[in-house]
Amino acid sequence: MGRSQRTRIALLGGVLCAIALSGALPTGGLRSPEAVRASPLPVTATGGIHTIQHVIMIMQENRSFDSYFGTFPGADGIPMANGIPTVCAPDPDDGTCVKPYHDTNESNAGGPHGITAATGDLNGGKMNGFVAQAETYFGTQTTDVMGYHDANELPLYWGYASNYVLQDHMFEPTASWSLPSHLFLVSGWSAKCSVASDPMSCVNNSNLGPPSKGIPESPYAWTDLTYLLHKAHVSWRYYVATGTKPDCDNSSQATCPPAYYNANTPDIWNPLPDFTTVQTDGELRNVQTLDNFYTAAKTGALPAVSWISPNGTVSEHPPSLLTSGQQYVKSLVDAAMQGPDWNSTAIFLSWDDWGGFYDHVVPPRVDQNGYGFRVPGIVISKWAKHGYIDHQMLSFDAYNKFIEDDFLGGQRLNPSTDGRPDPRPAVRENAPGLGDLASDFTFPP
16 A cells, blocks of 8 residues: 555545544444534524634635536536536647546646736636646646546545535635735735825735735735724634745746745735734734644634634645645644534635636626635534535635624624725625525524
């Protein structure tokens, strides 16, 4: 038995063990969702959505929905007839058209994922520019952007999807790269500001990129979610896995020397220290190293809201290994499941952008900023529906909406009501058609 196979078996065993710890898989076999929900659980909240007192958002890197779940049963996956894909992407190097194929490699190259590449991949809605963009980016023939993985390479993620909730219409918030996605994740907007103390100095920008020195464009003066959480005395933490950065600081670079970051390093994947609100509210201390998450989970001290950002080794950003990413995510989920806060916890797992990988669904247009490509989304919780596929239109804005409904009485990041106006073009949580994550749960009354 090879090392890769042993790792996959260990991951599969790990997810089954984790599911057993969650109450979904006792020693006698799988219980029905009804049986799980009927178990006596000490819930101190008032019921409904407020059963969830701890929201954990795990954000991985650079994978499209079809690249991870394109063949998952029941999901809106790769179009096929008799098990053979009916779609393809032209390869300008040899004149062929490359169909999606099963990729068994543990490491991938991916493709470009800036705003220019997004336009090329979309190709006017044909969704067939992926190979051409990758070959232009790398300057050589490459087709692994058309590869997809399944339970053989992703036993952990497919196990979670089979036993909890898989979201097959989760879209990155804008058709761009990591920095705008992470800004939308914590604030519902991406902008460029000229005055650190003036949120009205910010101008809409979903194509943010660092200047030549590799320092992200900042300050971020507009209003972010931590401002509302702070006003309402709702606890939050942003946990950073110390190590190499998941990607280059510039989305136009194919390769770059390894660079390091940690909780004290404001960065593309750690944007909150550059937000004026975090600085003026005296909450820089809430951006912490990942070891603090494990301690909080073990001791029953999880904050109400947690964001978790990976380092390059475990991020799944190409060429990071799939097994490394899964082992890392498993450690986070296991820590929550085995801790005293599990009965009141919801974990939302997603990937920050599509990474240049193929997806067949044309992103919906909700406003001038987005959405971008589909990315995988998984919900893990004691109260998550069992084996459920959520077909709602979702984006990272739905996470903010859930948090606001759960902890803030429905207050939105809305310039007209949040007490700190900025010129954002839309209240993303109120986008027409945006789904409600509460429907992924069966809460107690």
